[in-house]
Amino acid sequence: MSKADSCCKVGRVAEEYDLSPGLSDETLDEQLKYRWLGSEEYPEMSHRTLVDWLHKHLLRTRYTEHGRSTLEPHLESDYEAIKDAESDNHHAVLSDLETDGIDGEKLLDDFVSPATMYRHLTECLDVEKRRKQQSDATSDRNKLEYVESTAEMYISDLLSSWENKGKVPHASDADTTVRIYLECPECAKQTNIRTVQQQGYVCEDHMLAQSEHST
Ligand SMILES: [Zn+2]
Ligand SMILES: [Zn+2]
Structure with missing residues (x-):
């Protein structure tokens, strides 16, 4: 397979890190597809979870090359600190990585956004996530x-x-x-659509208990 042109940032990063998904013969793209769809005995993951999965994979690959511990709790806490520039440990972890010869800023640069992952799945890999029952x-x-x-x-x-x-x-x-907000036509109060779903109304003053009118 030609490595000349990568499909997008996901493809480029996968090539650059030479990501292989471990024991199986599956390619990284096959794994992304199976995990997204929840097929081939993989638990289904959202594209956002797949982003984290991919990033930890990047970390594990670099860590292994540089002899840094890849124990899950260690990797997890490093990852949280690397991806969040606001985190208290961000700079501490980056300089700790540096002592192991790992460029943490570069890792961060190579992280992909959920939108990029979504596009890689749907456009580069042409995977369609069917709605199951x-x-x-x-x-x-x-x-x-x-x-x-x-x-x-x-x-x-x-x-x-x-x-x-x-x-x-x-x-x-x-x-x-x-974030999607719904607005009450009466008083223009705005409520997040997820909150609306949970609480069951858009505006408690004007859009509540419709059934009272109909009875
Ligand atoms: Zn792609
Ligand atoms: Zn209202």
């Missing part, structure tokens, strides 16, 4: 996740284009969080 709650949650991921994907395209045109420098470095 699910409970209503799961299916609603998946629809919401789908809408949010798609929005994140389009927004990240937009940000890249702003950055490329010089409109907004470093726009693509920004973290994007898509």
